[in-house]
Amino acid sequence: MIVLLVLWLLFLFIAVQYLRQEPDQNTNQRISQVLRDLQSLHRQREEISKLLSEYNSANAPMKQEEKEALLKSIQEKVIQPEGLVGSDGNDRDDPPSLEYEKTRRRVRMGVEEMWFFVSNQIRNIQKKAQNVSPQITSQLSKILDEGVEHKRSLIRDVNRLSEVDGFHSWRLKEAVALSDLVQRRLSYLQNPSDCDNAKKLVCKLNKGCGYGCQLHHAVYCMMVAYGTQRTMILQSKGWRYNKGGWETVFRPVSESCTDVSGPVQSWPGNENTPAVLLGIIDSLSPRPPYLPLAVPKDLANRIAKLHGDPAVWWVGQFLKYLMRPQPGTTLMLRDAAVKFKYERPIVGVHIRRTDKVGTEAAFHPVDEYMMHVEEYFKQIELTQKVEKKRIYLASDDVKVFKEVVSK
Structure with missing residues (x-):
């Protein structure tokens, strides 16, 4: 057991040291900034203490509006500390490196996985010891209780890294910018200026399975459409979840190109085939190279830097586009949230x-x-x-x- 704990601590030490590997100049700047932050916090602590003393003073009665103004001043000091690393005013202009972001996420995952391993091993020992030595079982329970508290503290600190490392604003902006870029690409592909001459991929929403399975089918169709640069035509009339079709519940996948005229050839066709019918993914041959876990080459590094599981983020963008709700669907969801006290x-x-x-x-x-x-x-x-x-x-x-x- 001691060996396991030592290994865990060694892992955390190495991981944190690796995280801290930056150019010397950057490291010195961070240290200087932290020292300035500590001085700022010390000054604010003294100011808040003084304000609290005035607020609680019984020797100097204050009018209600004066108390409210003083209380507001205290709250502003607590809620919006000035000059802290990672705050909007001190975020770095340059983005983090890909390796830094990957390492930061690996540290968090490593803490979780190490605790899963250690706690599972301790519980296995508990089971073997419960009929032999109740005292050992009790001690192991105490180790588990205290150990999980240390694990939570470590997770909190690792999460905090993303808020104070100077890249917090970049992550928020990049998440919006990258998603907007993909949504614009999908919208452009789905709304060609010349629908009659645009190459199309036909997808029929008639797979004999449940809603989640059918949604996967629609997503895979759209991923193949993106990969082959074709406009997806989603044929969904008579859909088992709404006979009116997909567009009754969600916004149309295209505002200007919703049907196909002329012959339709089964997958794979060729790059000059006007319209290709994509069947059920499970039995497609040859299998399209655009399905998960694939991500587009031109966006791969940006996605990997932003998200710990690029394939999940990429699939999520197609879900975001496909599941844009109709006004009636939005109203239904809002009413449900109120009803459920969400x-x-x-x-x-x-x-x-x-x-x-x-x-x-x-x-x-x-x-x-x-x-x-x-x-x-x-x-x-x-x-x-x-x-x-x-x-x-x-x-x-x-x-x-x-x-x-x-x-």
């Missing part, structure tokens, strides 16, 4: 129990899900106040809801 923080839990269990997925008890939910809330409680712990539960088994309530 407030943050909230954890979404999807418990699949029917057709997938025993085939594609294993059975997991409710307690296993809730353990992760509880850990999430304990983690965020280190940085924010949680008035009420909420979950949004989705399941295909009605008995699950009763089971969750009873826990």
Whole structure:
């Protein structure tokens, strides 16, 4: 057990040292900035203490408006500290390196994975020792309880890195800019100036499966359309989830090019084929090279720098485009949020129990899900106040809801 803990600490030390590898000039600038921040915080602490003393003073009665003005001054000092690294006024102009961003995320993942390993090994030892030495079992429980607190503290500090390293504003701006770029590309491809002569990829939303599966089918079609630079024609009339078709629920995938005239050739066709029909992805041959985990070469580095799982971000952009809601859908979702009293923080839990269990997925008890939910809330409680712990539960088994309530 001691060996495991030593290995964990050694890993964290190496990771943090690696994170800190920057040009000497940058390192010196960071150290100087941190020292200035400490001095600024010290001055603000003295100012806040003085303001609080005045506010609580019983010897100098104050009018209500004077108290409110003083209280506002205190709040501004607490909420908006001046001159801190990572604040809007001190963010760096240059973006972080790709290796820095990857390393920062690896450190976080390493802390999580190391704790999964160590805690699992301790629990295995507990099971073996419970009938032999209850005292050892009790000690191991104490180690687990204290160990997870240290893990949460480390995760909090690693998360904090992204806020104080000077690149926080860049990440926010890049997330918006990169997503906007992809959305513009999709819109341009889906709305050609000359629909009659535009090359098209026909996708039929008739796959015999559930909503999520059909959504995957539509996403894959659009990814292939992007890769082949064709306008996707989504044929969805008679859709099992709305007979009126996709456009009844979501905005049309194209405002100007929604049908195909002339012959349609089955996949793969060739680059000169006017219209190609893309069948169900599962049985396509040859398989398109544009499906996950593929990302476009010209955006690969930007995506990898911004997101820890580039393929997930890339798929998300197609979902963002496809699932733009119609006004009626937006209203329905807002009404549902009000009805369900949807407030943050909230954890979404999807418990699949029917057709997938025993085939594609294993059975997991409710307690296993809730353990992760509880850990999430304990983690965020280190940085924010949680008035009420909420979950949004989705399941295909009605008995699950009763089971969750009873826990």
